[in-house]
Every structure is written in structure tokens, then in C-alpha cells.
Amino acid sequence: MRDVAVIGVGITKWGEIWKQSLRDIYVETALLALEDAGVDRVDSMYVGSMSPGLFVGQEHIGALLSDYLGQKHIPAVRVESACASGGVAVRMGFMEVASGISDAVLVSGIEKMTDVGGDEATYALGSAADQEYEGYHGLTFPGLYALIARAHMEKYGTTREQLAMVAVKNHKNGANNPNAQFPFEVTVEQVINSVKVADPLNILDCSPITDGAAAVVLVPAEKAREMKKPVIKIVGSGFATDSFALAQRKEITWLEATYLAGQRAYGMAGKKPEDLDLLEVHDCFTIAEICVTEALGVVEKGRGGAAVEAGETALEGRIPVNTSGGLKSKGHPVGATGVAQVMEVVKQLRGEAGKRQVKDPRVGMTQNMGGSGASTVCHIFEREA
Amino acid sequence: MSTPSRYWREIPQRYRKEANRCAPCDLIYFPPRLICPECGNRALEKTVLAEKGSLMTYTIIRVPPSQFKDQAPYAVGIVEMDDGVKLTGQVVDCEFDKMHTGMRLQMEFRKMYDVGHSGIICYGYKFVPEY
Ligand SMILES: [Zn+2]
Numbered sequence: 001m002r003d004v005a006v007i008g009v010g011i012t013k014w015g016e017i018w019k020q021s022l023r024d025i026y027v028e029t030a031l032l033a034l035e036d037a038g039v040d041r042v043d044s045m046y047v048g049s050m051s052p053g054l055f056v057g058q059e060h061i062g063a064l065l066s067d068y069l070g071q072k073h074i075p076a077v078r079v080e081s082a083c084a085s086g087g088v089a090v091r092m093g094f095m096e097v098a099s100g101i102s103d104a105v106l107v108s109g110i111e112k113m114t115d116v117g118g119d120e121a122t123y124a125l126g127s128a129a130d131q132e133y134e135g136y137h138g139l140t141f142p143g144l145y146a147l148i149a150r151a152h153m154e155k156y157g158t159t160r161e162q163l164a165m166v167a168v169k170n171h172k173n174g175a176n177n178p179n180a181q182f183p184f185e186v187t188v189e190q191v192i193n194s195v196k197v198a199d200p201l202n203i204l205d206c207s208p209i210t211d212g213a214a215a216v217v218l219v220p221a222e223k224a225r226e227m228k229k230p231v232i233k234i235v236g237s238g239f240a241t242d243s244f245a246l247a248q249r250k251e252i253t254w255l256e257a258t259y260l261a262g263q264r265a266y267g268m269a270g271k272k273p274e275d276l277d278l279l280e281v282h283d284c285f286t287i288a289e290i291c292v293t294e295a296l297g298v299v300e301k302g303r304g305g306a307a308v309e310a311g312e313t314a315l316e317g318r319i320p321v322n323t324s325g326g327l328k329s330k331g332h333p334v335g336a337t338g339v340a341q342v343m344e345v346v347k348q349l350r351g352e353a354g355k356r357q358v359k360d361p362r363v364g365m366t367q368n369m370g371g372s373g374a375s376t377v378c379h380i381f382e383r384e385a
Numbered sequence: 386m387s388t389p390s391r392y393w394r395e396i397p398q399r400y401r402k403e404a405n406r407c408a409p410c411d412l413i414y415f416p417p418r419l420i421c422p423e424c425g426n427r428a429l430e431k432t433v434l435a436e437k438g439s440l441m442t443y444t445i446i447r448v449p450p451s452q453f454k455d456q457a458p459y460a461v462g463i464v465e466m467d468d469g470v471k472l473t474g475q476v477v478d479c480e481f482d483k484m485h486t487g488m489r490l491q492m493e494f495r496k497m498y499d500v501g502h503s504g505i506i507c508y509g510y511k512f513v514p515e516y
């Protein structure tokens with residue numbers, strides 16, 4: 001296997017993008033990544049996208065987007081793993097460059113979610129859960145994580161305030177991210193008093209509906225050195241799945257797929273949780289970040305809520321989590337999220353994260369999760385000295 | 386709109402609680418599976434779910450999918466049945482502030498919603514306080 005580096009990253013402003021279509025958002029974002037990489041032609045493309053079919057009635061977007069990007073004739077395919085689509089696309093690109101099949105791969109993620117109304121968006125997102133045995137009973141996505149939240153609160157004493165503190169922390173980071181959908185701060189009181197969605201979760205515990213894309217360019221590390229680019233290597237990649245329905249997991253509060261994907265990434269990289277300088281994790285709901293930090297071993301099992309309260313995961317804390325603002329503040333265009341996480345870690349490792357810059361980080365990790373946790377993909381990145 | 390066949394196929398589970406069991410693992414699967422994910426056994430035997438269990442966790446859905454609009458707010462929980470199977474389902478006929486984890490529940494056959502994607506009335510199990 002060859003060492004693989006990320007040499008280009010691109011993102012545009014996320015939010016409700018009425019004026020642009022899926023293909024236009026994609027092209028604008030992908031061009032930024034190609035420009036940043038200093039590359040104008042790639043060998044292949046992977047596009048992470050959960051459900052262009054349900055959101056804009058368009059499948060087959062690999063060919064569509066390579067055509068509109070002016071990269072006609074290259075291999076181009078959409079990768080789907082619900083909300084983990086983007087992270088899995090990164091893994092596909094990583095494997096393709098590492099194997100020697102391609103020398104430059106454009107990996108992007110995109111979702112155009114506001115071309116349908118709220119009911120249709122809820123339906124599309126619901127298709128990531130078990131339609132016959134979860135959706136059939138009226139269970140929604142916030143509902144699934146609410147079931148995890150109540151179980152975590154009763155088992156470990158996690159408080160309603162601690163859940164809110166995840167949103168407060170991530171919005172504080174996101175306020176310094178110009179691409180974020182909601183770049184403003186919120187208070188614990190605002191979160192707890194916001195509209196109830198699925199008890200104990202309120203609307204400010206939930207990531208929003210977002211249009212947006214993110215893109216990265218992967219090349220052999222050798223080529224990045226030749227091009228005199230900052231060499232940010234992908235040193236670990238781990239991917240795992242778990243029982244599809246939440247009820248069938250051995251422990252409702254434990255994300256086994258995240259644990260396994262993390263272990264696989266740590267194993268490949270030869271790293272431990274203590275080696276990480278920052279993480280971008282899948283905070284689709286506040287409780288998710290708490291459970292993820294536990295499963296990745298950066299905090300002790302059951303202490304996820306207490307760690308947020310103690311400021312351990314804050315920007316200036318022991319291990320900063322979601323410096324970008326996370327899904328919560330930055331937005332969650334489902335398929336784009338996993339790629340945008342990679343972009344944030346690369347920006348941090350290059351020292352280009354502006355006001356939200358962590359002091360001199362060397363190693364960062366991403367964790368991108370699908371459904372109620374049945375799929376998780378993790379990557380570990382390291383800046384070459 | 387999909388054909389009613391998708392609904393019809395699930396009737397043995399939803400109406401009659403048909404499940405299956407891996408004897409070597411002593412585990413019951415619902416919905417029934419062709420292969421035991423724990424040991425790979427393909428000779429699973431038919432069984433029927435227990436009717437009673439305890440509430441493990443629950444939520445009150447206040448922003449429902451469109452076909453559940455006239456029912457909201459409603460409670461959905463995960464119930465551990467007395468045979469060890471864990472099921473997702475609505476908890477009804479109980480005030481929200483009287484609901485608590487560990488409470489005893491039993492299954493009842495109820496209407497789920499009026500018109501699903503196949504244009505028919507959909508039925509299945511819900512949970513009510515044990516009586
Ligand atoms: Zn078995």
C-alpha cells in the first residue's frame with residue numbers, strides 16, 4: 001500500500017441554497033478543492049450522497065457530476081451509507097490511491113435537501129432506519145436518538161443540561177466558521193427551552209436540514225511532497241457495521257460500530273486515543289457526540305456528558321471535539337458531512353483554521369456515522385514533519 | 386404509491402407475532418431471519434413472541450412522519466419482552482407523566498395509521514400497561 005495524502009480541500013457556504021441546483025453546488029465546491037490541490041484533471045471520482053433520488057429525484061449522479069465538472073469519461077460513482085456516505089466515499093478514494101490504481105482521486109459529498117418540503121425530507125431521512133420495524137411504528141430519527149438519550153441519562157446520570165452543553169460548545173466553535181449554516185452562539189437555557197421534538201431532545205439538540213457540499217483531493221504522499229504541498233497523510237481508515245435496528249443492539253447506549261471502526265483506524269495508524277490532538281465527530285444529535293466520544297475511547301464509558309460539562313472537549317480543552325461547529329452549527333447536508341469533517345481536520349493540521357485554530361496539532365480523527373449507528377467510518381490524519 | 390404486497394408480506398409478524406429461534410444460541414429473532422447472525426445456523430425453528438415485557442427506554446414523538454400526524458404527540462419505546470426479544474413500538478393508553486422505564490407492558494393489536502403508502506389501513510401491535 002502507498003501512503004496517501006490530502007492535497008486539496010474545498011467547501012462553500014452551507015444553508016438553504018435556493019439559487020443553486022445540486023449540480024451547480026457540486027461544481028462550485030469541487031473546483032475549490034481542485035484549485036487548492038493545484039490539479040485540473042483527476043483519475044476518478046467518488047461522490048458521497050445519501051438520497052439524491054428522494055431529495056431531488058435524481059439518481060446516477062456520478063456520471064452527471066463528472067460531466068458537469070468537465071471530467072467526462074473518468075470513472076465516477078455515488079457512494080451511499082446513509083449519513084456516513086461522505087466518510088465512506090473518502091475511504092473508497094483512499095483505497096484506490098493506496099492500491100496504486102489511481103494517482104489523483106476527487107472525493108466529494110453532497111446533499112440538496114431543501115428542494116422538498118419538511119415531510120418529504122423527514123421521509124427521506126427515515127429511510128436510513130428500519131422502515132418495516134422502526135418507521136412503521138412512527139419512530140423518527142430524532143426519536144431514535146431520544147431513546148438512546150433517555151437510556152444514557154438513566155444509566156449514567158447524564159443530565160439534560162449536559163446534552164445542551166454539546167450544542168452550546170459546538171455553536172461556539174461554529175460561530176468562527178464562515179461556512180457554517182448557523183454561525184451563532186446559543187445558551188443552555190435556549191437549548192432546553194427550544195421546541196420539543198422527541199423528549200428529551202429539543203430542536204436545538206438536532207442538526208438541521210442543509211444544502212451543501214464538500215470536496216477533497218487525494219494523491220500518493222510522494223506526489224504531495226513533489227508538489228511541495230503540506231503533506232497531510234491518511235494514516236488510518238476503519239469502517240464497521242452493527243445490528244441495523246436500534247432495539248436489537250446489545251446495549252442501547254453503546255455504539256459498537258463506532259467502537260470497532262475506531263479500533264480499526266487506531267490499529268492501522270498505530271495510534272491511541274491519547275495521540276489525538278482533535279476530533280470531528282458525528283453530532284447529528286447532542287447525545288450522539290456524547291456516545292461517540294465514549295466509543296472512541298477519548299472519554300471513559302458513561303462520562304461523555306460529564307466531560308463536556310468539564311470543558312474537556314472544548315476548543316481550549318484536553319481534546320477539542322468538533323472545532324468546525326459540528327453538524328449542529330455547521331449544518332448537516334447528509335452525504336457531505338463526512339467529507340467536510342476531513343476538510344476541517346486538514347485545515348487544522350495545516351494551521352489554516354483561523355479563529356478556531358487548535359494550537360499546533362499533528363494528529364486528528366474523523367468519525368462519520370449512518371442511521372442510528374449501524375454504520376461508522378473513521379479516519380486518522382497526520383501532518384508530516 | 387407501492388402495491389399492497391409489501392404490507393401483506395409482513396402480516397405474519399405484525400398480526401400473529403411470528404418469530405423464529407436459534408436453539409444452540411437460545412435466541413429468538415423478530416422479525417424472523419434466515420440465518421442466525423451469532424452462529425450462522427440456518428435451521429431456525431418457528432416460534433411466537435411473548436406478549437408481555439418491560440419498558441427499557443421511550444420518547445414522546447412531537448414532530449411525526451406525515452402518516453402519524455393525527456396521532457402526535459405519541460410515545461414510542463423499546464420493550465424487552467419476557468422471552469428476551471427487544472421490540473420497538475408505540476406505548477398507548479398511558480399518560481406521558483405516568484410512563485417510566487421498567488414499567489410492565491403487554492401487546493395489543495391496534496390500527497397503526499389510516500392510509501399508508503399502499504393506500505390501505507395498516508394494523509400491528511402496540512403496547513399498553515399490563516392488566
Ligand atoms: Zn445461533
